[in-house]
Every structure is written in structure tokens, then in C-alpha cells.
Amino acid sequence: AQSVTQPDIHITVSEGASLELRCNYSYGATPYLFWYVQSPGQGLQLLLKYFSGDTLVQGIKGFEAEFKRSQSSFNLRKPSVHWSDAAEYFCAVVAAGGGNKLTFGTGTQLKVEL
Amino acid sequence: GAGVSQSPSNKVTEKGKDVELRCDPISGHTALYWYRQRLGQGLEFLIYFQGNSAPDKSGLPSDRFSAERTGESVSTLTIQRTQQEDSAVYLCASSLEHVSGANVLTFGAGSRLTVL
Numbered sequence: 001a002q003s004v005t006q007p008d009i010h011i012t013v014s015e016g017a018s019l020e021l022r023c024n025y026s027y028g029a030t031p032y033l034f035w036y037v038q039s040p041g042q043g044l045q046l047l048l049k050y051f052s053g054d055t056l057v058q059g060i061k062g063f064e065a066e067f068k069r070s071q072s073s074f075n076l077r078k079p080s081v082h083w084s085d086a087a088e089y090f091c092a093v094v095a096a097g098g099g100n101k102l103t104f105g106t107g108t109q110l111k112v113e114l
Numbered sequence: 115g116a117g118v119s120q121s122p123s124n125k126v127t128e129k130g131k132d133v134e135l136r137c138d139p140i141s142g143h144t145a146l147y148w149y150r151q152r153l154g155q156g157l158e159f160l161i162y163f164q165g166n167s168a169p170d171k172s173g174l175p176s177d178r179f180s181a182e183r184t185g186e187s188v189s190t191l192t193i194q195r196t197q198q199e200d201s202a203v204y205l206c207a208s209s210l211e212h213v214s215g216a217n218v219l220t221f222g223a224g225s226r227l228t229v230l
Contacts, residue, residue, distance in 0.1 A: 004156070006156075009154075034218075036221075041223060042223055043117075043118065043205065043220075043221035043222050043223045043224065044157075044205070044207075044219075044221040045221075046218050046219075049218065090156060090157065092157075100145060100147065100162070100207075100209050100219055101147070101159055101162060101170065102157075102159070102219065103159070104149075104156040104157040104158075105156050106154070106155055106156040107156055
């Protein structure tokens, strides 16, 4: 069965600093990969997705993620964090042919210090 | 509607009571999904609908949980004889259709259920 691991439960960064959130997946074939963000009281919002092609994916709000097949990773990055980026971030995977039945990681809570 | 609407946003109930949670998907979205998010955990898939049929209900935790959908519209998740472990945020999402990754899920804000 596919699984997603987000090893960092909490991360704190200073505003303006760079950010990297880790995501590792376990799946036999190349899955489709997603990053979602959840702000308090809000639904999940899609930041970016990887289906195929260029392994560096650009998303909204200045985020990007890089798919590394050899490491089974899909880490999320942002060069300069803003206070409004404080939220919970979820990595998700779906098997090709698996419809939209996503498997989510447990999330990483990001705190931004001013 | 413009987005996925869920109600109630918050529900507090006593153990043993039944609850109904409602999801109103984006108009035209044929696929609808229910997920559960317990404190400190990721989202767990519960069930999805394509139209008003549920091809995959493998994530429903027990027979106390059921869901239905009227046409390609509103869905209701019902939890009977609630237990404290049912306390969670229940998230609904919809997409144009259930096609692998091609149609991104749009999530509602969730219904927070607290069972005392």
C-alpha cells in the first residue's frame, strides 16, 4: 500500500528565511504527488502538483517542489517565508489510475517568527 | 456554488447520539469525497461518490458510519451512536470526475465534530 511520510511535525522559521518541508512516499510506481496547505478554519488549498515531466514544479504563493525518484521524495521549498505562510502543510500521493483517492501525510505545522 | 460548502462548521454532541454532516459540492462536480482528520493526524479517506453511487467506501471505520448522495449534488455523512473516538474534523472535497490526478480536489472548510 502506498504511504506518505512527513518526518517533521513542527517547523519554526524566521520571516525571510528559506524553507524546506520534507515528504517521502512509498509506492511501487511513479505516483502523482501533491502539496496542500491548510490555514486555521480554512479548507485545504492546493499549492502544487506533479504528474510527469519536469521534476521541479512551481506552485502558488512562491512555493516549488522537486520530485526525486531516486530518493522517493517530493520536498516543498520557498526561498523567503512570509508571516502569512504559517499554516499546516500536507503532502499527498495518488496512484496513477487510482482516481482522486489521495493518501495524505500527517502534516507539518509551520510557525513563522517575526 | 463557488466552493465546497459544509455544515455545520462545528457540532458538539453527546456520546450515543446520531449526527449528520452535510456537504454541498461545486456545481457540476460529479465526484465527491469524504475524509476524516483527527487531531495530530493526516487525512483519512472515508468514501467517495461518482454521481450518486459509492464505488469505494473502504475507509468507513465501522457500520455506524454511512453516507449518501442525492444525484450529483448534496451528500450527507451520518454517524450513528457516536463515540468519543469519532471526534475529528470531517472534510468533504469534490472534483469534476474521478480521474487519476487529472481533476484536482477542492476541499470544504470541514465540520468539526466533538463527542463528549
